[in-house]
Amino acid sequence: MRTRRGFQCIYAGFIPECAGSLLESAEHCLPRGLGKFLGSERLRGRVCAPCNQELGKVHDVFLHTGPEAICRELMGLSGRKKHRPKNPYMEQTHKVPPIDALGKFPGTDMDVLWESASGGAAIQVIPQIVITNPSEIRRIRLTPEMRSYDCFSRVLKSEGTAASRVAVMVPEKELAMYQAFLARFYGNSIQNTNLSTFSSGGSTTARMLFTPSPDYYRAVAVIGFHFLLSHCKLLSGLEPQFAGLKKYIASGGDRELFLKCGTDPLMKQVGLFQCSHLLSLKIADNAINVILIYFAGIGSNFVVWKLTIPAPETVISMAAEGWAYSYYPRGIKKKDFDGELLPLMDQRCRVPPLLKLNLLNPQWPTLAVDVFRKPPA
Numbered sequence: 001m002r003t004r005r006g007f008q009c010i011y012a013g014f015i016p017e018c019a020g021s022l023l024e025s026a027e028h029c030l031p032r033g034l035g036k037f038l039g040s041e042r043l044r045g046r047v048c049a050p051c052n053q054e055l056g057k058v059h060d061v062f063l064h065t066g067p068e069a070i071c072r073e074l075m076g077l078s079g080r081k082k083h084r085p086k087n088p089y090m091e092q093t094h095k096v097p098p099i100d101a102l103g104k105f106p107g108t109d110m111d112v113l114w115e116s117a118s119g120g121a122a123i124q125v126i127p128q129i130v131i132t133n134p135s136e137i138r139r140i141r142l143t144p145e146m147r148s149y150d151c152f153s154r155v156l157k158s159e160g161t162a163a164s165r166v167a168v169m170v171p172e173k174e175l176a177m178y179q180a181f182l183a184r185f186y187g188n189s190i191q192n193t194n195l196s197t198f199s200s201g202g203s204t205t206a207r208m209l210f211t212p213s214p215d216y217y218r219a220v221a222v223i224g225f226h227f228l229l230s231h232c233k234l235l236s237g238l239e240p241q242f243a244g245l246k247k248y249i250a251s252g253g254d255r256e257l258f259l260k261c262g263t264d265p266l267m268k269q270v271g272l273f274q275c276s277h278l279l280s281l282k283i284a285d286n287a288i289n290v291i292l293i294y295f296a297g298i299g300s301n302f303v304v305w306k307l308t309i310p311a312p313e314t315v316i317s318m319a320a321e322g323w324a325y326s327y328y329p330r331g332i333k334k335k336d337f338d339g340e341l342l343p344l345m346d347q348r349c350r351v352p353p354l355l356k357l358n359l360l361n362p363q364w365p366t367l368a369v370d371v372f373r374k375p376p377a
C-alpha cells in the first residue's frame, strides 16, 4: 500500500475510511480554527485526505463545544465572517450538544441560557423558553425551525407538558407569535412572564457548564500526537509503540490510558507576553509526555493536558523542547498570520520548558462578563 513517493498513512488499519497510501498531504498540527501561526511547520506525508477529514470531525467538536469556543471568540478567531458559520450556543456539533452558559436574568432569580456577543466582550440571552414546574426547570432553545407550530409543539410535548410558569425570551418582533403558540399549546391556564419587557441594563455572570465529550478528548490526543510527529523528525508515526494511541484516536476507548488533565498552580505565576497555546515534549520513564495548554493567558485557570505515549527506542534520548503558539495582540494580523511560533525559552514568553505537573480535579474556565445589553431585539 505504498505509493512511489513512499508515504503511507499512519492511520492505515485504524481508520476504516483510510486511503492507505498517499502522494502528498500536509496538515496543521493545531486545528486551523485556532489560527495560523508563522513558523509552524505542517505535518507532511503522514495522514491521507480521508483520515484528515475524519479527524476534522473531532477537531470540530473541540473548537465548538468547549471552553475553546469561547476563547476563540475572545481572540476574534470566530468572528471573521459577517455572520458566524455556526453558533456553538445554539447548535450541536457532530451530535455533541451546544454550550450551556447559565446565569441569572438581571432582576430575577431565574437562571437562563446566555451566549457571548460582541466578539466575546459581552453576553446576551439566547432565544429560549424557560419552563418551570415544582420539581425542575427546563430551558428550550428556540431554533429557527421552532417558528413552525408543528415543530414547536412537538418539542414541547417531548419535554413534558407540566408547567407552573413559562417565560419566553425572544426578540420583540417574535413575542406575539410565541405567546400565541403557548396559548394554543397550554390553553390560557398558565401565566406568561414576559421578561423581554423588563427594563434593560443590569449585569450578571454566566457560568459555562462543560463536560468534555469523548470526541473532545480525542481531539486533544490528536493534536498532541501530531505535534510530536511534526517536531520529532526521527519518528515516522508508523512505530508499533503508537498503535494503542492510534486505536484510541481512531475509535475512542479508555482515554485515561493516554490522556490526563489537571491544573497547574505554577502556571498562575507565568508571565505571558501574549495569549498562547503551550505545547512541550519530554521523555521520562521510557514514555513521551506531551504537555498541552490551550489559550494560556486567558483567565486564570489553566487546564493542563498530559498525553503519555510509550517511547520508541529511536527517541529515548530526545531532548525536551517546548513551543508557544503565540497570538499577536488582538486585531493584529501580519501577512495573514494570527500569531507566531516561539520557543518557550524566548524572553517574550517567560515560561519554563518543563512544566511541573500537579494533577488535580479539573477546573474549567468560566465565562464571567458583565452585561449591559438589552435582551435580544
Ligand SMILES: [Zn+2]
Binding pocket: 009, 010, 011, 012, 015, 017, 018, 019, 020, 047, 048, 049, 050, 051, 052
Ligand atoms: Zn489514512
